Amino acid sequence: MEFTADLSALIDVLASDDVDGYLIDDDSTDSDQRYVSGFTAPDAYQTLVTPDGGVHLLVSGLEYGRATAESNADSVTRRASYDYQGLAAEHGPHEGKIRMLESFLDDHDVGSVSVPRSFPTGTADGLRDRDVSVSVESEGVIEGIRATKTEWEIERIRGTQRANEVAMATAERLIAEADVAGSPARSSASADESLESGVLVHDGEPLTSERVKEEIEVALLRHGCGLDETIVACGADGADPHDRGSGPLTADDLIVVDIFPRDKESGYFGDMTRTFARGDPGEEARRRYEVTERAYEAALEEVEAGVTGADVHDAVCDVIEDAGYATLRTDPSASTGFIHSTGHGVGLDVHEQPSISPVGGELEAGHVITIEPGIYDPAVGGVRIEDLVVVTEDGYENLTEYPVDLEPVSR
Amino acid sequence: MEFTADLSALIDVLASDDVDGYLIDDDSTDSDQRYVSGFTAPDAYQTLVTPDGGVHLLVSGLEYGRATAESNADSVTRRASYDYQGLAAEHGPHEGKIRMLESFLDDHDVGSVSVPRSFPTGTADGLRDRDVSVSVESEGVIEGIRATKTEWEIERIRGTQRANEVAMATAERLIAEADVAGSPARSSASADESLESGVLVHDGEPLTSERVKEEIEVALLRHGCGLDETIVACGADGADPHDRGSGPLTADDLIVVDIFPRDKESGYFGDMTRTFARGDPGEEARRRYEVTERAYEAALEEVEAGVTGADVHDAVCDVIEDAGYATLRTDPSASTGFIHSTGHGVGLDVHEQPSISPVGGELEAGHVITIEPGIYDPAVGGVRIEDLVVVTEDGYENLTEYPVDLEPVSR
Structure with a gap:
């Protein structure tokens, strides 16, 4: 994407909700994630926005090159960095993903996240079971940002x-x-x-x-x-x-x-x-x-x-x-x-x-x-x-x- | 859709998890919902599967005719039946939707639901706040059913x-x-x-x-x-x-x-x-x-x-x-x-x-x-x-x- 989203309204929400980050876990069908990250991929990936305005992507190895080249993100991490395949083999794909996300959040010093209404309940409940606080941002702050076009x-x-x-x-x-x-x-x-x-x-x-x-x-x-x-x-x-x-x-x-x-x-x-x-x-x-x-x-x-x-x-x-x-x-x-x-x-x-x-x-x-x-x-x-x-x-x-x-x- | 899905594996999960229904809240991008309901629509709609094998749709008035004609559902209900517009005006669109869903579930004697991993956390947490029990079916039972083609x-x-x-x-x-x-x-x-x-x-x-x-x-x-x-x-x-x-x-x-x-x-x-x-x-x-x-x-x-x-x-x-x-x-x-x-x-x-x-x-x-x-x-x-x-x-x-x-x- 050739413009960078103005996420200040989102940063304000993170501050007022006193959470460490905003997390999106979705695929190419989610326009909020595309807007925030400047990236889209057919399979699910994750975008974390931190209170300093940083945008951090977690993607499959297949998408890493494209994400690095095309996205707006301040950092791009491959799933392999958290040994996703090993975690999935040990705990099953769902729980493996949760543990990968837990490590990804840890790496960014994030212990509590706000998420969009559409955030998958499986991921939310899984993170909660791992003591990550997950709260829903129910006003649709990114939809609100997106409404006004540059x-x-x-x-x-x-x-x-x-x-x-x-x-x-x-x-x-x-x-x-x-x-x-x-x-x-x-x-x-x-x-x-x-x-x-x-x-x-x-x-x-x-x-x-x-x-x-x-x-x-x-x-x-x-x-x-x-x-x-x-x-x-x-x-x-x-x-x-x-x-x-x-x-x-x-x-x-x-x-x-x-x-x-x-x-x-x-x-x-x-x-x-x-x-x-x-x-x-x-x-x-x-x-x-x-x-x-x-x-x-x-x-x-x-x-x-x-x-x-x-x-x-x-x-x-x-x-x-x-x-x-x-x-x-x-x-x-x-x-x-x-x-x-x-x-x-x-x-x-x-x-x-x-x-x-x-x-x-x-x-x-x-x-x-x-x-x-x-x-x-x-x-x-x-x-x-x-x-x-x-x-x-x-x-x-x-x-x-x-x-x-x-x-x-x-x- | 010209075939009806064999949902017996899902019904078994409802019985073993001791819940009153399986609820999907998604749009045309969710193939599980399309498979179960035999219906697809650009905007979000809801599908409830009850332990008797019944499939029940909740759709906008715009989709009602098509849903009635084309879907596999045993019943199709319009949002207007629960005065969604009135609820949205009084409580906001998000909380209005939760209250509409609560009534829809009540009508089908459903007080507890199992949901897919991808189920929106906003809806899950909203229903939980209204004392509906929501648990994630994390094995992907419908993906499993869908894997074997007729x-x-x-x-x-x-x-x-x-x-x-x-x-x-x-x-x-x-x-x-x-x-x-x-x-x-x-x-x-x-x-x-x-x-x-x-x-x-x-x-x-x-x-x-x-x-x-x-x-x-x-x-x-x-x-x-x-x-x-x-x-x-x-x-x-x-x-x-x-x-x-x-x-x-x-x-x-x-x-x-x-x-x-x-x-x-x-x-x-x-x-x-x-x-x-x-x-x-x-x-x-x-x-x-x-x-x-x-x-x-x-x-x-x-x-x-x-x-x-x-x-x-x-x-x-x-x-x-x-x-x-x-x-x-x-x-x-x-x-x-x-x-x-x-x-x-x-x-x-x-x-x-x-x-x-x-x-x-x-x-x-x-x-x-x-x-x-x-x-x-x-x-x-x-x-x-x-x-x-x-x-x-x-x-x-x-x-x-x-x-x-x-x-x-x-x-």
Whole structure:
């Protein structure tokens, strides 16, 4: 990582909790550890932060060279230094690891540690059995530090969002250029009488969610990004905000495209959603699109340092409720209408602090957040519009450069 | 998931530990939870297994529909049933979650739980503060269950390995068909006098690790698989087994290609490594390749149910030591020679039980393991050959259908 995290808030917590260190025991899936250490590895490793601000890594021999070269750590120790293989052979792998950690902590004069909520209970209880004091830092101090991005981090996120725009344009073009089965306008060359009328057709085959997702992912790969999941959800699929979508896309239906790629090198995410419809989705769908767009604009209008995430969320609920749709604010058990939060932080995790929801606290300059209102109903389909923005002292900077338009075009 | 896990070993542990349930609190990155619940979600959810064998999920409202439709669970409960939003507003998100879990456990008459080693300490300590007894199941009972694959699982892994073979062929073809800068044989059309002699050239550009990895990943995507990391490591890069490789590939050097894709739908991994060299890598490199191939054959010869992972690892060490190279068995701090384990289980995780290493226990029919000896030295480069096999009663079935050959060809 090309920046060093400012861990002063963590150091303050160590002092106020009167502990000798902060210990993380996790693998590449833990972004806190990646952030603190500037290092990531597929298998578990440990990071210790001491009250003097020192960052100390304990890694396998396989990772030692890379950790020494790439991490931000002040020291890197190999497991073999504590004869992990011998300890594992004598005590079993779990207890062997505990004893290795005990020695590692001893070497740094650490007899008490604060740990993240996600710290493995097996390790915590094992250390406690060896008379190391382990207490949970339950406020999520590192998540809090991570919420405010440096300029370097914002540039990484912007870069991912650029790749995201290419991928969104790929999806939009496929939808825009598809033929429509049963439509007199489509080229007879790709005619297949067996296709149900209204199905989108590409290269003579039904254009499916799966096909569009594949092209999105290839476009992202070509731009250095990967992702595990993409949403291309048509009709009723799109009314379930977490349905990834499947099967043929159809004309006259709403199609939700939600892409959240991660840059493979930096690890920073982007996030964007657009909703498209080929043909005519009907008056009610168009109205929902307009209301969602107004809610999105109202939320953006609200964003600035000092405002709370709850304020921004309320701005969305106001618009959507005024238009006559349910929200979780009016009905906590609603299954149609606006049935999720307005947004979330984005960084090394696709969902991180701060929260733009009823429990969302004060926004600060440098927070990177999504604004993503939506309106859902299986009978009509789903609409969601999402941009990624940086909070500034007097508003926001939009990291997303992509038109908001229901009708798909080739860009 | 299209199979239901056999949790009888877990139920036995609940009985012998005299606890009311086994609780998992994790997200999509935890394969134990995915295996037990037949469900996966990007954000954290909870799975409770009760002594009657019941599997009970607690999920967000956004996941409720999918969890009900897709999971193996006997019951699915939404967080809203316990007014999570209200609890979070009153007590904060962390304590709100603890109280929600307390109610969820109460509903299933559970006052004491066993948890995996990886269970979050924040949740464990929070439940303990609410008088729920939490003890760590430190043997990894679910990892043990997962180690033995059903026929259904083996078919999934085989499917991923088929995609892997396509990706490996893509990489091998790029290496085989590249021009060599400075070589009289290469086409003058792609000549670039500025390229260092010996650099592999593709479409007039240096053929880099990054380029080959991109083509591997695109090939995998086209076959329904994803992956975060691939290794295409040339020369000294390949001598560090965890170096992913970077920069131009060169003729007369060893190139290690290690691909471990995951099927996006099933979640099951494949794993394969081949080592190639364009031109002549020299006598010592060829000898290392031959020794590695003999070690790989010796390991395969050893594999059958009843043999231990340590036995298989010893078979590799015997061959490599006899040829005069160091292993961690002769020198635990060796940084050249054979400096890792012989293999590992593969399933929903790319590294799982059993271990084919000095601590590896007895192999059972249905274990899916890698056999991947290698010999490393920055001065010569790295050699690694890796297949993925299923242990059977009297040997193994190789899930890998790919030639072992140092000289790259277009397949």
